[in-house]
Amino acid sequence: METGTIPTDDLSGGLDLYRTLESGQTYLWRRADGDMYTGTPAPEAWYYTVVDDTPLRVRIRDGVLEWESTTDAEPLVRRLLRLDDDLEAIVDAAPDDPLLREAYDAHRGMRLVEDPPFGTLVSFICSAQMRVSRIHDMVSTLAREYGDEIRFDGEQYYAFPTPDQLAAATEAELRELGLGYRAPYVVRTAEMVAEDEVHPAAARDLEYEAAREYLCQFVGVGDKVADCVLLFSLGFDEAVPLDTWIKSAIADHYPDCDRGSYAATSRAIRGRLGGEYAGYAQTYLFHHLRTGDDG
DNA sequence: GACCAGGTAGCAA
DNA sequence: TTGCTACATGGT
Numbered sequence: 001m002e003t004g005t006i007p008t009d010d011l012s013g014g015l016d017l018y019r020t021l022e023s024g025q026t027y028l029w030r031r032a033d034g035d036m037y038t039g040t041p042a043p044e045a046w047y048y049t050v051v052d053d054t055p056l057r058v059r060i061r062d063g064v065l066e067w068e069s070t071t072d073a074e075p076l077v078r079r080l081l082r083l084d085d086d087l088e089a090i091v092d093a094a095p096d097d098p099l100l101r102e103a104y105d106a107h108r109g110m111r112l113v114e115d116p117p118f119g120t121l122v123s124f125i126c127s128a129q130m131r132v133s134r135i136h137d138m139v140s141t142l143a144r145e146y147g148d149e150i151r152f153d154g155e156q157y158y159a160f161p162t163p164d165q166l167a168a169a170t171e172a173e174l175r176e177l178g179l180g181y182r183a184p185y186v187v188r189t190a191e192m193v194a195e196d197e198v199h200p201a202a203a204r205d206l207e208y209e210a211a212r213e214y215l216c217q218f219v220g221v222g223d224k225v226a227d228c229v230l231l232f233s234l235g236f237d238e239a240v241p242l243d244t245w246i247k248s249a250i251a252d253h254y255p256d257c258d259r260g261s262y263a264a265t266s267r268a269i270r271g272r273l274g275g276e277y278a279g280y281a282q283t284y285l286f287h288h289l290r291t292g293d294d295g
Numbered sequence: 296g297a298c299c300a301g302g303t304a305g306c307a308a
Numbered sequence: 309t310t311g312c313t314a315c316a317t318g319g320t
């Protein structure tokens with residue numbers, strides 16, 4: 001086993017592992033000590049994930065981020081948790097808006113994640129009309145049923161399935177696993193990626209709105225899901241997914257940003273939330289409004 | 296038993 | 309283009 005430590009004091013803006021991993025941006029991490037999204041975890045709880053069959057777990061103890069893996073995973077940890085983001089500068093540069101300030105103040109140390117593209121794509125296809133905890137359950141089920149089993153330090157972990165593995169599933173199987181009407185979307189999208197026609201990561205090379213259009217060619221992916229993939233996996237920090245919570249925030253706090261269509265409203269709210277890092281702002285607002293957690 | 300949850304596809308006008 | 313509506317499932 002390889003291990004390492006990263007003092008969180010060294011990170012601009014700090015790191016709140018709980019809020020980063022349990023705010024509904026990522027469904028590819030699990031908490032070792034029980035169910036996520038219900039109550040606050042033990043202070044030193046481990047979180048684990050598997051990336052390209054490499055197991056990884058992290059926790060914070062005494063203000064130090066500890067990681068354990070089968071290899072030197074520090075670069076991976078830094079990438080997945082975006083530890084090199086200058087969070088303090090991002091917060092400072094945010095627009096002077098009361099609701100946004102409240103959200104940033106209440107959740108200090110929450111960072112965006114950078115998850116693997118395919119797992120993110122499927123996670124958010126599953127997210128349609130679904131509660132955060134159930135999305136997590138669905139993704140965990142897919143990993144358990146179709147992903148590689150990874151043994152690490154006596155524990156059994158599961159990698160999220162590859163496109164090939166998921167394309168081998170049938171719609172009937174996925175309905176049996178509780179995916180409902182999302183089942184054919186997941187199978188067909190997995191087939192598209194497995195057949196190498198299109199790949200979500202290819203959107204990286206495009207301009208933001210073109211990238212969103214590109215992702216919409218996957219089955220079960222509309223503007224909102226595409227924005228989630230762009231924001232939580234592909235580094236488009238300006239992407240603002242217009243979900244139910246953000247739409248209600250627009251209605252209550254930024255009514256002039258409602259321009260009817262998704263594309264036009266997206267441009268307006270993106271501007272209002274600071275442009276370049278509007279997606280960061282969106283993620284804070286989403287978590288703040290959804291949990292009602294004021295700090 | 297309604298009502299809701301990080302929406303999208305398919306179809307009509 | 310824009311505006312419906314059906315779509316699965318589990319929790320409150």
